[in-house]
Amino acid sequence: MPVLRTVRRPREFATRLDSRIESTPLARAFLRAYLAGMARGERYADIGELLLGELFANAVQHSDAPPDRLVEIRFAVVTDRLRLEVHDAGTGHPDLRPSRSPEDEHGRGLLLVDELAERWGCCPRAGGIGKFVWALVAPAPGFTDLAFGRTPKLITV
Template structure:
């Protein structure tokens, strides 16, 4: 008699993508698919996709790595938080700068990361080539949490 087995839920994910701006939508698509396989994974998606896009764009625009190098993205849910990592072969580390002026068109990416992530940082890659930037994101409260008052962010009046 055949046995029914459910597929194990995804534990972590990794992919390598070309170091190009048009790879960022594919990275976000991978994140959406990863989160769709998790129970209540949609609670991470809005902030997760935004921050993954920012980190990926920074890796493309600010890396001094040769153009033929790949950018690696990794996702995992650890202790109830989504961990995103973006690896590149460049030497430069991200620097959180003061807010840009209203006329400046760039320079707000890390400010978003700093404001929306629970924690973030940068570490050298194993083997000494390049770095990775990581963020930890808590799940947003779901609809039922808000309706039934289970959210710590909910304020009742």
């Protein structure tokens, strides 16, 4: 008798938002709701929301796309990593550069992404219009199985 196998694909969330800085909290709220609906999703919440907010704000503030173009966000947990994507129709690519001085209030978004993401990058979009910036977020350290109702054999603090 043949063995039936089911291939599980990652549950991915995708939506498009207005290209306005006021849409940034909505993007974070969608991620928060997505993670709340999955087992152990809170392991990614803090860093994921911070990085999605930075990537979305950068897409809005630095894109040379017409203002009526939407910004698409996508996320999925794949192989124990949260993958974040922010798509825009702009032609520019993110440029990681150090702040000029400690008092600078702007220009630190990609430094945060570079520091907190496991990896990140920028790719052209399918169809040749625009790009997307992606980041991989590892589960936050300090979350133990005990916090999720399981009793581990050994807990180290």
